[in-house]
Amino acid sequence: MSDDNKFGPESQLRRKLLMGMAAIPAAALMPKVAFAQAPATSAINTTGLAVTDTEVTVGILHSVTGTMAISETGSVQAEKLAIEQINAAGGVLGRKIKFIQEDGASDWPTFAEKAKKLLVQDKVAAIMGCWTSASRKAVLPVIEQYNGMLYYPTFYEGLEQSKNVIYTGQEATQQILAGLDWVNKTKGGKSFYLIGSDYIWPRTSMKIARKHIEAHLGGSVAGEEYFPLGHTQFNSVINKIKLKKPDVIYCAVVGGSNVAFYKQLKAAGIDLSKQTLLTISVTEDEIDGIGGENITGAYACMKYFQSLDNPNNKEFVTEFKKMWGEKTVIGDVTQAAYLGPWLWKMTVEKAGSFDVDKIAEASTDIEFTKAPEGYVKIHKNHHLWSKARVGQVQPDGQFKVVYETADLIEPNPFPAGYQ
Amino acid sequence: MFSDYSLAELGSIFVMQGFAGLILFSVFVLMALGLAIIFGQMGVINMAHGEFMILGAYVTYFTSQFFLNYLPSLFGGYFFVAMGLAFLASGALGMFIEWAMIRHLYKRPLDTLLATWGLSLILQQLYRSFFGPREVGVELPEWMMGSIALTDSVEVQINGLFVMGLTTVITIVVALLMYRSRWGKQVRAVVQNRIMAGAVGINTEKVDRYTFALGCGIAGVAGSAFTMIGSTGPTSGQLYIVDTFLVVVFGGAASLLGTIASAFTISQAQSTMEFFLSGSMAKVLTLLGVVGILMLRPQGLFTLKVRR
Numbered sequence: 001m002s003d004d005n006k007f008g009p010e011s012q013l014r015r016k017l018l019m020g021m022a023a024i025p026a027a028a029l030m031p032k033v034a035f036a037q038a039p040a041t042s043a044i045n046t047t048g049l050a051v052t053d054t055e056v057t058v059g060i061l062h063s064v065t066g067t068m069a070i071s072e073t074g075s076v077q078a079e080k081l082a083i084e085q086i087n088a089a090g091g092v093l094g095r096k097i098k099f100i101q102e103d104g105a106s107d108w109p110t111f112a113e114k115a116k117k118l119l120v121q122d123k124v125a126a127i128m129g130c131w132t133s134a135s136r137k138a139v140l141p142v143i144e145q146y147n148g149m150l151y152y153p154t155f156y157e158g159l160e161q162s163k164n165v166i167y168t169g170q171e172a173t174q175q176i177l178a179g180l181d182w183v184n185k186t187k188g189g190k191s192f193y194l195i196g197s198d199y200i201w202p203r204t205s206m207k208i209a210r211k212h213i214e215a216h217l218g219g220s221v222a223g224e225e226y227f228p229l230g231h232t233q234f235n236s237v238i239n240k241i242k243l244k245k246p247d248v249i250y251c252a253v254v255g256g257s258n259v260a261f262y263k264q265l266k267a268a269g270i271d272l273s274k275q276t277l278l279t280i281s282v283t284e285d286e287i288d289g290i291g292g293e294n295i296t297g298a299y300a301c302m303k304y305f306q307s308l309d310n311p312n313n314k315e316f317v318t319e320f321k322k323m324w325g326e327k328t329v330i331g332d333v334t335q336a337a338y339l340g341p342w343l344w345k346m347t348v349e350k351a352g353s354f355d356v357d358k359i360a361e362a363s364t365d366i367e368f369t370k371a372p373e374g375y376v377k378i379h380k381n382h383h384l385w386s387k388a389r390v391g392q393v394q395p396d397g398q399f400k401v402v403y404e405t406a407d408l409i410e411p412n413p414f415p416a417g418y419q
Numbered sequence: 420m421f422s423d424y425s426l427a428e429l430g431s432i433f434v435m436q437g438f439a440g441l442i443l444f445s446v447f448v449l450m451a452l453g454l455a456i457i458f459g460q461m462g463v464i465n466m467a468h469g470e471f472m473i474l475g476a477y478v479t480y481f482t483s484q485f486f487l488n489y490l491p492s493l494f495g496g497y498f499f500v501a502m503g504l505a506f507l508a509s510g511a512l513g514m515f516i517e518w519a520m521i522r523h524l525y526k527r528p529l530d531t532l533l534a535t536w537g538l539s540l541i542l543q544q545l546y547r548s549f550f551g552p553r554e555v556g557v558e559l560p561e562w563m564m565g566s567i568a569l570t571d572s573v574e575v576q577i578n579g580l581f582v583m584g585l586t587t588v589i590t591i592v593v594a595l596l597m598y599r600s601r602w603g604k605q606v607r608a609v610v611q612n613r614i615m616a617g618a619v620g621i622n623t624e625k626v627d628r629y630t631f632a633l634g635c636g637i638a639g640v641a642g643s644a645f646t647m648i649g650s651t652g653p654t655s656g657q658l659y660i661v662d663t664f665l666v667v668v669f670g671g672a673a674s675l676l677g678t679i680a681s682a683f684t685i686s687q688a689q690s691t692m693e694f695f696l697s698g699s700m701a702k703v704l705t706l707l708g709v710v711g712i713l714m715l716r717p718q719g720l721f722t723l724k725v726r727r
Contacts, residue, residue, distance in 0.1 A: 065544060067654045069552035198699045227698035230658040232649045233446070235439035235579075236693035236701075242435075242574075243428055256658050259554065259650030267576040267647070269566035289554025289650050294564075 038094025044353045047147075050123040051354050056095040058083070058341070059102060059118035061129030061139070066106025067255070072131045074285055075153050075337035076101070077324050079128045082341035085319070092345045093354075100124065108138040115139045119146040125354045126151065128340045131333070133157060133201055140165070149356050151340030154333050155280075155302075157204035158413040163360045166343060167383045168376075169336040170303055171413045172205050175280050178388035179301030180212050180250075182403050187276045189248040190219040193241055195261075196252035197281075198226035205252050205280060208418045215417075222246040227253065232260040238268045251279040258286050262295045272297035278390075283331030284397060292397035302332040304373040305391045305399040316372035329397065335372050342368055343378065375408070383411030431573045432694070440690040442579040445586035446648070447682035449641040450659050451666040452593060455678040457634035458667055460610055461627055463521060463531045467539035468663060469656025471635045474512060474542075475505030475642030476651040477550055480557045487558065495560040502585075502643045509639025514632040521631060522624065539656070546653035554652035563647065578647040585644055589637060594675060596633075606630055669709050671719025680720050685709070 041053050050057035060079050062072040083097045091097060100122050102114040111130065118124045119142065126149040130136040133156050143150050143164045150165045158171035183189040192213050196202025206224060213219040222244045225237055234257075241249060253261050258281065265272070277298045284306050287295060306317060306329060316338065320330055343366055348354055351362035364380040377385045385408040391399030454468045465471075482501035486494045516538065524531045563581060566574040597603040608616040609626050617623045642656075649655065662685075670681030685705060692701035713719070 064552070065547065067657070069547060070554055070652055070654075073552045225697045228702050231698060231702075232645075232658050233443055233690075233693075235442060235576075236436065236690045237698065239432065239435045239439060240694060243432065256554070256650040256652065256655050259556075260648055263578075263648055264576075266564055267566060267578045269568070269574050269576075285553065287556075289556055289652060291556030291558060293558070294556075 039352070044093060045355065046353070047355050047357075048123060049125045049354050049356075051095065051125060054095060055098050056092055056354060057098045057100060057122060057124050058344070059115075059122065059124040059127040059129065060099050061102050061104055061111065061114055061118065061127050062131060063104045063106040063135075064101075065103055068104075068106040068131055068135075070255075070289075071285065071333070072104075074328075074331055074334035075128075075131060077328070078153075078320070078330075078334045078338035079341055081320055081323050082338050084323070086341055086345050092348050093352075097341070097345075104129070104135055108132075108134045111135040112138040112142050115142045115148070115150075116146065119143070119148045125149070125348075125356075126344050126359075128153075128337065128344075130154070134199075136160075136165075147356050149344070149359055151344060153337035153340060155336070157201045158415065159204065161381050161383075161413050163382075164356070165382060166340070166363060166378060167411075167413075168339045168343065169333060169384075170386060170388070171383055171411050172208050173412050173415045173418065174303070174383075174386060174388060174409045175301055176205055176209050177212055178405050178409060179278055179280065179299075179390055180209060180217060182301075182390050183248055183276065183278050183299070184217045184219065186403070187248065189276060189278075190217075191222045191244075191246045192219060192248045192250045193222045193244060193246035194224040194250050194252075195237065196226050197229050197231075197254045197257060199229060202226065202252035202254070202281075206250075208415065209250060211418050219247075227257060229255060229257065231257050234261045234264045235268070238265060238270065242268070242270070247276060249275065249277040251277060252281045253279075254281050256289075258282060259290050262290045262298075266294045272393075282393075283333065284329035284399070285331035285334070287393065287397040288329055292393065292395050295393050296395045298393045299390050299402070300393070300399065301388060301390050303386045303388060304332045304335040305389060305401055306330045307391070307398045308373065308389075308401065310372075310374060312370050312374070313372040339368060339371055339376060339384075342370070343376075347378075377408070379411045381411060381413060383413055385410060431570070434573050436690060436694050438575060438579065440687045442576070442582060443686035443690050444683050445579075445583040446645070447662060447666050447686050448590060448679055449582065449586045449637075449644060450663045451670070451678050451682060452589065453634040453636070453638035453641065454663050455634075455667045455670070455675065456593070456637070457631055459674065460606055460630040460634075461521075461525065462528050463525075463631070464528075464535065464664075465634070466532060466536040466660070467516075467542060468638055469658070469660040470539045470542035470546075471509045471513060471638040471656075472642030472645065472659060473546065473651065473653070473656040474509050475502075475639030476557070476646050476655065477546065477555075478505040478508045478639070479643040479646050480555050480651055483558050495562060498560060498563065498643075502640050505639040505643035506636040507639075509642070510632040510636030513635025513638075514628055516635075517628050517631040522627065525627075543653050543656075550653065552653060554650050554655070557646040557651055559647060581647070582644055585640075589640065590675075590679070593633075593637070597675065602626075602629070665706075665709060669713065669719055671721040674719075674721040677719055677721030684720075 045051040062076045063069050087096045104111040128151045130139055130152050131154050152165055153168050155169040155175050194206045196206050210221050279300050282300050347359050347363050347366050351358040363378045366378045368376050387405045389401055390403040391401050394400055457465050479501040486497040563578050566576045568574045605621045605626050609623050666682045670677035689701050689705045692704055
């Protein structure tokens with residue numbers, strides 16, 4: 001998995017040149033200036049972004065109203081925490097981060113409009129935002145047209161890559177393959193029942209899952225079903241599952257349907273400690289609504305769980321709860337959203353500039369060793385190298401981590417043989 | 420489609436699917452009853468129906484929290500208290516809304532559509548501001564979860580039975596209220612001829628207000644019951660609203676029997692097709708079927724025959 005050594009000669013050269021250029025002002029031009037002194041604004045902001053001698057403005061663009069507010073609230077909280085921490089540690093290139101928050105209102109055209117406002121009117125240096133794929137797809141042309149920088153936190157279906165976007169969540173193969181391998185090996189899962197909500201992310205994910213099950217695990221798919229978003233009646237499919245008796249229920253149901261699905265599963269007498277269920281759509285956030293007692297025993301494949309036992313994460317959880325209350329929970333995407341401002345700060349410092357073109361170039365190989373999930377690194381395709389972990393739901397709504405991949409998994413947004 | 424299953428399996432399929440269909444039927448009736456009463460009585464299409472349901476769900480959530488913290492020994496029975504409170508809360512809110520908003524719009528039915536839609540947005544944001552944007556998990560007493568196994572492959576869900584029982588009780592109460600009580604007689608008189616009803620001394624304003632409150636109160640009870648099978652969040656009401664309208668319109672406005680018949684038809688069609696096809700396809704075919712029948716019978720399945 002050492003693909004990161006296979007850089008094209010061109011990009012490697014450019015990267016080195018850029019790094020060299022970034023080092024020039026520090027090493028040659030200002031040898032006697034104390035290191036805390038911030039570099040001149042004109043040197044680090046050549047494209048007219050909202051950067052002053054003391055402040056830099058970024059945008060936060062999530063839904064705080066509408067259906068998606070349930071999910072996006074955690075991301076907003078995490079981003080604000082990261083910004084506050086960065087400011088407390090001295091800011092970015094000596095400048096404090098100021099944020100302008102806009103509400104996407106769970107409406108995709110609104111997302112595009114607000115992104116344009118942030119870029120054109122506010123001249124923000126970067127945007128932390130979007131959650132659903134639909135909102136990202138709406139914002140993408142705007143970000144590319146006005147040459148902005150978007151840090152996108154959600155695990156998603158892949159099949160996308162942009163100079164102007166850093167994907168801090170997992171693309172589909174990072175989340176799916178390791179989980180399936182694990183369930184196949186340890187639970188002997190051979191037959192799978194695939195259930196998802198009916199839109200692009202579950203369908204693409206299930207397509208990859210099916211290919212992997214049939215081609216690499218020698219297993220079979222006992223059934224594959226999609227339900228309209230917001231569907232609340234799952235009794236028929238539960239009956240079908242009971243009859244087909246699959247080894248594993250593989251689940252990507254989202255939103256309010258999730259709650260209905262697990263409550264009805266439990267009511268129908270399917271005991272998740274006996275029937276293996278692996279989901280890629282339930283985090284601590286969702287369990288809040290489902291109720292831990294209704295989903296105890298299910299497995300989820302994510303890259304982050306609130307219960308991860310490492311010093312970075314313990315500090316993160318403490319800080320998060322201090323800021324947002326003892327009862328808040330932290331899901332996979334929330335943690336990914338927390339990475340955004342930090343990765344941006346480190347990229348800016350590496351590039352020695354707020355200019356978007358330079359940041360896009362400098363992003364490759366940025367490492368964040370203080371990430372709550374452990375350690376992450378940006379791949380040259382602008383996704384993150386990250387581990388996959390499997391957690392089992394406990395009655396209190398937290399996960400017990402039962403498996404984690406030994407190495408970081410390379411992001412592969414265009415998986416050959418899986419499309 | 421039958422060849423995948425053995426004969427014994429097919430037998431239990433039909434039993435379990437029949438039961439799943441009955442549960443869906445009860446859910447539909449419970450959802451639609453409140454809306455049907457309001458629509459039938461006053462011609463007001465209450466777009467905020469889902470939000471009245473969610474108010475009931477939130478009341479249930481807070482009641483469960485209260486019992487968990489202060490009366491844990493009585494937790495097993497809290498659900499009945501919660502349903503009562505949900506009825507009162509949603510009913511009271513309904514009465515207030517009727518007084519503050521709806522009664523000014525009786526002569527402009529299209530405007531009520533817009534106004535109640537606005538109301539639904541306002542209520543959603545209020546829930547979000549006061550109760551938080553995240554979904555809450557309503558803890559249920561142990562006896563309400565799980566199922567009774569009749570045979571190896573046939574199991575009956577307890578909460579399904581509960582919803583069926585509840586729906587039956589509420590439907591009977593509403594039917595008695597409408598067709599056997601003095602108040603019901605007044606309501607029906609107002610439905611048939613508002614002006615004449617007023618002329619013979621019926622206080623039509625009061626009848627309207629209580630009918631609206633009753634419809635909203637039943638929505639609250641429905642919301643309370645649905646905490647067993649669905650989610651509770653600021654926008655969860657939207658999950659039910661489409662099905663609810665479908666049932667009411669298909670059944671024909673102003674007819675209790677029509678609502679029940681249409682809920683039965685739609686639920687059975689949907690759950691059977693869901694089993695043999697997929698979830699999305701079942702929905703598409705159900706909607707197509709409803710559209711087709713409404714083209715032939717625009718007034719719905721049942722209508723009141725009244726001389727105008």
